[in-house]
Amino acid sequence: MRIGELAKRSGFTRDAIRLYERSGLIKADTREADNNYKSYPEGAVFALEIIRDAQAAGMSIHDLSKFMRQLEAQDTDDFDGDAFLADKIVEIEDRIQASKRFLATLQQTRVALAAAPYCDDQVFER
Template identity: 35%
Template sequence: MTTAETRAEPLSIGEVAERTGLSVHALRLYEREGLLIGPVQRSTGGRRRYTEADVQWLLICVKLRESGMPLADLKRFAELVRQGPGNEAERLQLLDAHQQRVEAQIRALEGCRSIIAWKVDVYSEHLSRGEAGGLWDPNS
């Protein structure tokens, strides 16, 4: 069986959970909350059957959520994508606002990293000299 044939086969909820890092519970929640682009297909037995396109969309959703996109914004983005062409400017506006928030978080983390690196250097220097003088001591 080729990779292309495998991709054309529907995926179970467990397989999608494994590929996306989302739990089965989270996948059901995403579906209930309207975060998927289309309805999840069902087998004759009622089991969810996902497509490769569903997986690719979910991977984008995971990254948007991991980067702090509010659920309401993600819902709106999914809604706009489901509506199809004609609302790209609004999609861009959502993504641009999120990008700006992420870039602000990165700048704040870089500031934190520089303070931590400075403290690591201070402690390393004092430990290499075998002295604790100059380090904060709550008892002094």
């Protein structure tokens, strides 16, 4: 599929797809002989879904690049995949806990605001 279709199916912009390609996170299969357009494999949609989830969880492009190379079994020298994944699991679990705490704060604030509605002419002093 061409980049326009990949963008449409993945929800990423063409510029983002090109950035991820330059970073080695996705690869084009071939260039079409008649017009030199790049063609992306079906797996690029799945790779972009992984990238979206990983970035939403706070993973950097650099770490994503290491992770994706491991998934493709390209980076086996001088890389402790188990330690890398263990560290990322702890990091993501910490983010999840922080997100849950903040979600609870938001929910409590919403309840408090509903119980004591704001009045435009009310002045709050400390």
